[in-house]
Amino acid sequence: MRTLLTAAICAATLSSSALAVAAEDPAAVARDFQTRASNGGLAFEIVRSLTTEVGARPLGSPGDAAAVAWGERKLKELGFVNVRREEVKVPSAWQRISDRAELVGVTRQTLRVAALGDSPSTPDKGIEAEVVRFPTLAALEASAPGSLTGKIAFVDVHTRRTKNGTGYGEAVGMRTRAAPLAKERGAIAAVIRSVGTDSHRFPHTGTASWRADFPTIPVAALSNPDADQLSRALERGPAKLFLDLRSTSAPATAYNVVGEIPGDGSSDEIVLLGAHLDSWDLGTGAIDDGAGIGITVSAAKAIAERGKTKRTIRVVMFAGEEIGIKGATAYAEAHKDELVKHVAAMEADFGSGPVYRVTPDASFPAALQTSLRTGLAALKVDAGDGKAEVGPDLGPINRAGVPTIGLALDGTDYFDVHHTEDDTLDKVDATAIAQSSAAYATAAWLAATHPESLKRGSK
Amino acid sequence: MRTLLTAAICAATLSSSALAVAAEDPAAVARDFQTRASNGGLAFEIVRSLTTEVGARPLGSPGDAAAVAWGERKLKELGFVNVRREEVKVPSAWQRISDRAELVGVTRQTLRVAALGDSPSTPDKGIEAEVVRFPTLAALEASAPGSLTGKIAFVDVHTRRTKNGTGYGEAVGMRTRAAPLAKERGAIAAVIRSVGTDSHRFPHTGTASWRADFPTIPVAALSNPDADQLSRALERGPAKLFLDLRSTSAPATAYNVVGEIPGDGSSDEIVLLGAHLDSWDLGTGAIDDGAGIGITVSAAKAIAERGKTKRTIRVVMFAGEEIGIKGATAYAEAHKDELVKHVAAMEADFGSGPVYRVTPDASFPAALQTSLRTGLAALKVDAGDGKAEVGPDLGPINRAGVPTIGLALDGTDYFDVHHTEDDTLDKVDATAIAQSSAAYATAAWLAATHPESLKRGSK
Missing domain, CATH: 3.40.630.10 (Zn peptidases)
Incomplete structure (x- = not known):
């Protein structure tokens, strides 16, 4: 009975499958x-x-x-x-502890920032340094050796809204390349405009080491409104940024x-x-x-x-x-x-x-x-x-x-x-x-x- | 000459003004x-x-x-x-130091929260307690004395989008009244859904003491998506919230x-x-x-x-x-x-x-x-x-x-x-x-x- 039933079910299944095809x-x-x-x-x-x-x-x-x-x-x-x-x-899994940034001027304004994955921590007291803005990654690449000594590089590329992600593809290079390029020119940290199409105060994180070496200076993304704010501040004169980024890594x-x-x-x-x-x-x-x-x-x-x-x-x-x-x-x-x-x-x-x-x-x-x-x-x-x-x-x-x-x-x-x-x-x-x-x-x-x-x- | 000129200007001004009218x-x-x-x-x-x-x-x-x-x-x-x-x-100006909240379950999920103005700080180690949800302020008001002993009240009122602010007017009562009502029933803290019409992870702050007494238990707003998350968690069973709110006040x-x-x-x-x-x-x-x-x-x-x-x-x-x-x-x-x-x-x-x-x-x-x-x-x-x-x-x-x-x-x-x-x-x-x-x-x-x-x- 059991065998017969199973055979019947199998036959039914096979024939319905064959029919379906x-x-x-x-x-x-x-x-x-x-x-x-x-x-x-x-x-x-x-x-x-x-x-x-x-x-x-x-x-x-x-x-x-x-x-x-x-x-x-x-x-x-x-x-x-x-x-x-x-x-x-995984030999090294990076974990965020905390992120903090301030625009240092007449007052200290909090900027919304998120360290990129695999960013090293800043020193315990944070980093406070003058910011140099680059509208493109190519502009950073074209800057002279030593020109960023002791400074923070800011790569300020906007991300285009597209249906298929090509806008993201155009902008995302700064996430991995900003830190090494800035470091080569003497910078002690780097920040990027978020690779994102919104205008809300959410920094977009993402790994900085995808298909590249691990970053060796701290690197973080500012939300789009905060990148706007830093840009506006820089239009008015020199501006300093304070960065306090903490993270840890373990196998x-x-x-x-x-x-x-x-x-x-x-x-x-x-x-x-x-x-x-x-x-x-x-x-x-x-x-x-x-x-x-x-x-x-x-x-x-x-x-x-x-x-x-x-x-x-x-x-x-x-x-x-x-x-x-x-x-x-x-x-x-x-x-x-x-x-x-x-x-x-x-x-x-x-x-x-x-x-x-x-x-x-x-x-x-x-x-x-x-x-x-x-x-x-x-x-x-x-x-x-x-x-x-x-x-x-x-x-x-x-x-x-x-x-x-x-x-x-x-x-x-x-x-x-x-x-x-x-x-x-x-x-x-x-x-x-x-x-x-x-x-x-x-x-x-x-x-x-x-x-x-x-x-x-x-x- | 000077008098004449002044007089002429005055006359011109007066006549142009009179003409304008x-x-x-x-x-x-x-x-x-x-x-x-x-x-x-x-x-x-x-x-x-x-x-x-x-x-x-x-x-x-x-x-x-x-x-x-x-x-x-x-x-x-x-x-x-x-x-x-x-x-x-001003006898007392409240200043935020930091806000932190976690949904305590299988994992500890960070929830975005902002203390309301004049909220007292939590104890140094924070508060961790079971949450009781109220879909309206009236429901909280109708709850029995002592029913919230040792718990956190959650008032979960949505804000309607309107042109003239009536939706805000309907919802904002929970900002001032959630804490005193919850306290009367034994709660050790209160949280509210943000009085806001967005669906982004931004808690909406605001004073808790406007036209009312100062709150005597900690009170904070969850962003709308975080209030959604807490609500969903509560649909699945009891949920605990951890709150760490720090602030200070001074004349x-x-x-x-x-x-x-x-x-x-x-x-x-x-x-x-x-x-x-x-x-x-x-x-x-x-x-x-x-x-x-x-x-x-x-x-x-x-x-x-x-x-x-x-x-x-x-x-x-x-x-x-x-x-x-x-x-x-x-x-x-x-x-x-x-x-x-x-x-x-x-x-x-x-x-x-x-x-x-x-x-x-x-x-x-x-x-x-x-x-x-x-x-x-x-x-x-x-x-x-x-x-x-x-x-x-x-x-x-x-x-x-x-x-x-x-x-x-x-x-x-x-x-x-x-x-x-x-x-x-x-x-x-x-x-x-x-x-x-x-x-x-x-x-x-x-x-x-x-x-x-x-x-x-x-x-």
């Missing part, structure tokens, strides 16, 4: 996922749970440990299998959290959905990257509810993205022998959305590329014709050959709150994140059910 | 002031100067002293006469700053333009009330540039409005014998504008009421038919009989930044403040040139 219109699939995503709003609920129960979770903090436990618990609750944590060793162990929606057993191929679990310390990491966790986990869950797919869906909550893509690098190394089975990967790390463009890797079979474009068009997603985007956490596996499906999230407002105290749940758009969840579910489902083998070299 | 169309006057206000943008430039050179200026702080010196200097620079400081003694001497554009000598009557010079400590007091200083000073300056008026225009930069209308109360007392000469008063303390409604006091001659409505209509200002608004700093002289010209500033966005760190120059709308300056200039000019006597009892 043969008959389902990608646009209908997308609409179905949109309905599922809107009902209950699981993506938003996941962000609510993470940000309320855990809050900030920089690598090495108690919040980071709590987030890993949360991630395992949440995936198990939602019915994921093979839920596990995978170790990520730390973090964890990628992994869970799966298993395939129907007919393929050992894996479709990966990734987002990062760590956040900066200032906010609760709602848009960066709670939203990505919500989108990817809810998308995988929706696929599970729809029925078995040929391939396994694997969700990875990456550790330590903010401090140099630590978890994704460890994942690529730990799974290097298995990467050939990773036939498609998607990442969500640009806020709550909506998704406005899909760009499949050019290596995918033409039929899959077509179904991705057709399916996502039903969610008002247009078709990109360039190179598929690779988010930061997909970099290591993509360089090892794993192709991506680029799903572009609308980032017009993303850099208003990115890396600030203001990155909180109220900034997540419940309607947009439901569409994003549906778009990721659709793309992952189409890849996971595609009838041809997707393994590299299989054609 | 007889012939000038109020709408043409308003348009002229709009042109003057737009050219050069003096109102905005005054706010820029105050917020950049001085910054925050809570009563009793070095910034407050610097602001008084700034005010005297600025009025003299602009050609005002009888520029002076008038002493205001202080502050100063009203006064300057005049003298009349033509034909009247001893005074038209008063007022705004307050002090600010809260968190921002740079750009909208509250740098904007009012900019509007009133620039309006008086525009009148001076236009030519002599019959009456004197007096600008008063009031001290200590934020901590209980200290300067305005002192002004009414010091000038009580002269108040009969104060024939009309206007106040700007609601941001940069624009002005959308004029409501002259019902006691003004009908012809003046008509010219005010006609003139301001040219600036798209409609005519109010209720009681003339009396701003906080006009209260004391209004109660002593001085009639006001109510000029309503559009406050739709005002409570987004009011009493927060985010009250900075970038929040001042340069176009709106120019219109406001023109509206105040028009109203003051019409009152200052009105041919009939405006003295009370003169009709």
Whole structure:
């Protein structure tokens, strides 16, 4: 009886799966996922749970440990299998203690400032020195050796608001390069205008050592209104800044959290959905990257509810993205022998959305590329014709050959709150994140059910 | 020769003044002031100067002293006469030292909080206690004696966004009443949701003792996103809050700053333009009330540039409005014998504008009421038919009989930044403040040139 029943269920499952592959219109699939995503709003609920129960979770903090436990618990609750944590060793995890800045003039005006990640502390009594402003990083680079001796360099580049993050890309260089360039010219500290598009008194932090050496002089970001204030003060004459930045660093162990929606057993191929679990310390990491966790986990869950797919869906909550893509690098190394089975990967790390463009890797079979474009068009997603985007956490596996499906999230407002105290749940758009969840579910489902083998070299 | 020249000048002045009264169309006057206000943008430039050179200026702080010196200097620079400081003694000026709050759960999450003015400090080790939430002040009031023993009360009232500040009026009661009501029921501290319409992590401070006793338990405001977070945590079960609030109080001497554009000598009557010079400590007091200083000073300056008026225009930069209308109360007392000469008063303390409604006091001659409505209509200002608004700093002289010209500033966005760190120059709308300056200039000019006597009892 039991055997017969199981066989019947298997037959039903297989035939419904086979039917799905043969008959389902990608646009209908997308609409179905949109309905599922809107009902209950699981993506938003996941962000609510993470940000309320855990809050900030920089690598090495108690919040980071709590987030890993949360991630395992949440995936198990939602019915994921093979839920596990995978170790990520980090030689140096930086933690903020306190930041303080004052504009020293007739009075001492408090300026809102945040040390950049990996900034050394100032001496115990702080640093008070004259400020020299540079409107561009090139202007700092062009300044003479010794010209900043004993001074504080101020790199004052504005960030353009764009949908796809190009404005951020243009400005973010000062975050890593201001300190070393200033140091070479004799400066004892550096400050930058926040890499952010808002006009609120929230400094935008971010690592100063991403793809670069550790900074050897203290470096911090001023909020945009405070950078305006310092600029105005400098228009009136020389100005001094007082900086008191305290931080600490220690080796730390973090964890990628992994869970799966298993395939129907007919393929050992894996479709990966990734987002990062760590956040900066200032906010609760709602848009960066709670939203990505919500989108990817809810998308995988929706696929599970729809029925078995040929391939396994694997969700990875990456550790330590903010401090140099630590978890994704460890994942690529730990799974290097298995990467050939990773036939498609998607990442969500640009806020709550909506998704406005899909760009499949050019290596995918033409039929899959077509179904991705057709399916996502039903969610008002247009078709990109360039190179598929690779988010930061997909970099290591993509360089090892794993192709991506680029799903572009609308980032017009993303850099208003990115890396600030203001990155909180109220900034997540419940309607947009439901569409994003549906778009990721659709793309992952189409890849996971595609009838041809997707393994590299299989054609 | 000298006598003849003087006589000629006097005659010319008198006749031009008389002509102005007889012939000038109020709408043409308003348009002229709009042109003057737009050219050069003096109102905005005054706010820029105050917020950049001085910054925050809570009563009793070095910034407050610097602001008084700034005010005297600025009025003299602009050609005002009888520029002076008038002493205001304050028995207790509260100064913030530091604020810290944490939501105590699986982790300790930092919440953004600001002590309310006159809040006592917490004990040296802070306070950590269970939180009890009240959705309304009435709910707190209805709670049983002793029901909050050893706990922290949380009054969680939202502020409605309105143009005229009624939403603020509905919510602000919790700022003064939360602490005494909670104390009566045994609470050891109280927190409130910020009285503010934004969704950013800026707590809105404000005095807790306005028209009430000094609070005797620590009381602070959470930013709106942090109040959301605490509410969400409480939905999941009991939650504790850690509060560490430090402040100090000391007697202080502050100063009203006064300057005049003298009349033509034909009247001893005074038209008063007022705004307050002090600010809260968190921002740079750009909208509250740098904007009012900019509007009133620039309006008086525009009148001076236009030519002599019959009456004197007096600008008063009031001290200590934020901590209980200290300067305005002192002004009414010091000038009580002269108040009969104060024939009309206007106040700007609601941001940069624009002005959308004029409501002259019902006691003004009908012809003046008509010219005010006609003139301001040219600036798209409609005519109010209720009681003339009396701003906080006009209260004391209004109660002593001085009639006001109510000029309503559009406050739709005002409570987004009011009493927060985010009250900075970038929040001042340069176009709106120019219109406001023109509206105040028009109203003051019409009152200052009105041919009939405006003295009370003169009709």
